Amino acid sequence: MMEKIHSRKCSITYKAIILCICIISALVSFIETAFDTSLAYRWIILLPATFLFVTICLARYFSEFRHNFAMVVIYFGYMARMVITPFFFCLGGCSSFLLFNFSDDVLFSSCILISGEFITFAIVCMLWHSSKERKRISCDSKSTIVDVHIFRSSSVVKILIPLVLFMITAYWYIPELQTIYWPIFGGKFSGLTSIFYDNEMLVQRGGIQRYIYSMFRFLWPIVRLMLPSFLIAQVYKRNGHFLWVALSMLIPCILLSDDNIAPLFCSLITLFIIARLYPKQFPRLLFIVSILGIMFLAIVLPEKFESLQRWRGGSGIVVVAQMLQAYLPGFDNTAVVKSIPRAELLETLFADLYYAIPFKETLFGLNITNLSQRFSLTSNLGGQILPFSAQLNYYLPMPMVWFVIGILMWLAIKYYDKSKSTDNFWRLFQYIYFSMITAVSFSIYSFSIYIRDLVNIYVPILAIVWMVRAAKKRKISKNYSKKLLHT
Numbered sequence: 001m002m003e004k005i006h007s008r009k010c011s012i013t014y015k016a017i018i019l020c021i022c023i024i025s026a027l028v029s030f031i032e033t034a035f036d037t038s039l040a041y042r043w044i045i046l047l048p049a050t051f052l053f054v055t056i057c058l059a060r061y062f063s064e065f066r067h068n069f070a071m072v073v074i075y076f077g078y079m080a081r082m083v084i085t086p087f088f089f090c091l092g093g094c095s096s097f098l099l100f101n102f103s104d105d106v107l108f109s110s111c112i113l114i115s116g117e118f119i120t121f122a123i124v125c126m127l128w129h130s131s132k133e134r135k136r137i138s139c140d141s142k143s144t145i146v147d148v149h150i151f152r153s154s155s156v157v158k159i160l161i162p163l164v165l166f167m168i169t170a171y172w173y174i175p176e177l178q179t180i181y182w183p184i185f186g187g188k189f190s191g192l193t194s195i196f197y198d199n200e201m202l203v204q205r206g207g208i209q210r211y212i213y214s215m216f217r218f219l220w221p222i223v224r225l226m227l228p229s230f231l232i233a234q235v236y237k238r239n240g241h242f243l244w245v246a247l248s249m250l251i252p253c254i255l256l257s258d259d260n261i262a263p264l265f266c267s268l269i270t271l272f273i274i275a276r277l278y279p280k281q282f283p284r285l286l287f288i289v290s291i292l293g294i295m296f297l298a299i300v301l302p303e304k305f306e307s308l309q310r311w312r313g314g315s316g317i318v319v320v321a322q323m324l325q326a327y328l329p330g331f332d333n334t335a336v337v338k339s340i341p342r343a344e345l346l347e348t349l350f351a352d353l354y355y356a357i358p359f360k361e362t363l364f365g366l367n368i369t370n371l372s373q374r375f376s377l378t379s380n381l382g383g384q385i386l387p388f389s390a391q392l393n394y395y396l397p398m399p400m401v402w403f404v405i406g407i408l409m410w411l412a413i414k415y416y417d418k419s420k421s422t423d424n425f426w427r428l429f430q431y432i433y434f435s436m437i438t439a440v441s442f443s444i445y446s447f448s449i450y451i452r453d454l455v456n457i458y459v460p461i462l463a464i465v466w467m468v469r470a471a472k473k474r475k476i477s478k479n480y481s482k483k484l485l486h487t
Contacts, residue, residue, distance in 0.1 A: 015062050019055070022079065026052035029087040038094040043108040044331055047082040050115035054122045061125050069272070070416040070439040071125060074409060077443030078118045081330040085321065092318035097325065098379050102335045110334035110390070113398055117389055117442070120406045128413050159464055160230060163223050170216040171255075176203050177216055181255040214359050221262065221457050224252040226464070228270040229429050236277050245274055246285055260300060261444065264293070265436070272419075272432045328443055329387040336379050337390035340371070348374065349395055356452040372446065386446035405442065412438040426465050434458060 029048035037044065065071045089095075171177050203213045228248040235244045252266030271289060275282045304323060325332050351370035354360060369377075371394060372386055392401045412435045419431035437458070441450040 029083045032090045036090045041094045043111045044086045046111040051082040070412040070435045073439040085324040088321040092321045095318045097322040102339045106338045107335045120402045124409045170212045334387045334390040355448045356455045391447040
């Protein structure tokens with residue numbers, strides 16, 4: 001009883017400390033944007049002001065956040081874009097790296113769009129807190145034990161092992177793959193920022209090498225996501241040593257490429273699986289992973305800093321603001337998207353949907369311009385990710401964008417809660433992946449990238465799980481038939 005009281009007091013203390021940090025940060029950013037901004041960017045004051053107001057309104061729901069990591073990811077993603085980025089942007093003299101002049105109305109509309117998203121998040125949190133669905137999911141949680149026997153390991157082996165063998169063979173057979181995927185122990189982390197490539201220049205279309213190359217690029221994101229969780233399930237089922245569980249987190253990072261976020265994201269999914277299966281060992285592992293993550297960022301970020309500095313000039317705080325805007329696309333990128341003429345709207349929409357199709361270049365090779373390419377042409381800047389909401393707003397009116405984002409936020413929060421209540425291992429895996437990719441995408445990815453990940457990764461994972469389940473049902477049916485014959 002005393003332990004529960006002590007734990008509750010600690011959680012209240014942590015909640016109060018984090019809430020105070022968030023409010024003070026928003027207040028400091030509000031003051032900075034109020035007194036140290038240029039006339040062209042005067043409307044960005046709306047971002048920290050909205051964040052401050054909404055955070056105060058959400059204060060009573062902060063205790064919910066520690067039970068639902070999807071809420072945490074969404075909240076702090078918007079904090080980075082609405083508080084931290086405007087602060088450093090104004091501190092650096094409002095120096096934009098986009099080198100694009102947009103009207104005052106466009107920037108105002110961009111800030112309204114982002115502010116409306118965060119208000120939508122607050123509404124979703126309040127509705128979820130009192131919803132019957134949340135209470136039903138909580139009541140459904142009858143057991144904290146995850147059933148890792150839900151599929152026979154042999155059924156999964158028949159699918160995953162051939163995939164792994166194919167990828168090892170393809171990596172050895174296609175030398176071009178070795179130029180864009182670096183072994184974790186065979187290359188320099190700092191060199192990851194210099195990996196640039198064109199599929200058409202690397203492997204010509206039409207030959208067997210191109211098909212193998214495309215298949216490898218399609219399968220690797222799936223394998224690096226599923227394989228660690230499969231191995232963890234096998235170790236857990238056999239009461240194996242926890243060291244093998246910890247080492248499984250290295251699998252997504254065995255091959256590193258230009259997408260630095262994807263391996264970390266896959267390791268994060270693996271970490272959530274470990275947290276559910278090994279709650280006692282998890283805190284120690286989390287500490288070690290945090291130290292290694294900080295070391296990785298300490299190596300990569302300075303190189304990213306220097307790369308951006310060489311590219312666009314500037315120094316110190318200016319480059320920090322540019323990095324935040326580049327990797328957490330906010331008001332600047334949104335304003336550019338809003339400045340793109342809406343000519344050939346249907347063709348651009350088709351190109352954005354075409355972007356999500358697997359093997360599109362190998363199978364179709366259509367030369368059509370999507371919104372990301374139009375963004376590059378308009379801003380004279382390549383390699384930038386469109387803001388999630390800005391891409392939606394290009395096709396939909398602002399209230400409809402908030403409605404769509406609100407539904408996706410609801411689903412992200414809902415499926416994270418479902419991951420805590422299910423006792424089915426692969427449903428646990430599916431729920432966590434869907435919840436996290438959705439929560440992360442609002443602040444890091446474009447809507448096209450989000451749909452591509454669902455189509456190219458989530459749907460194949462569902463298909464693999466379905467095939468394994470179907471194989472198990474057929475085996476059970478055969479065994480049952482044999483028993484009937486013998487009787």
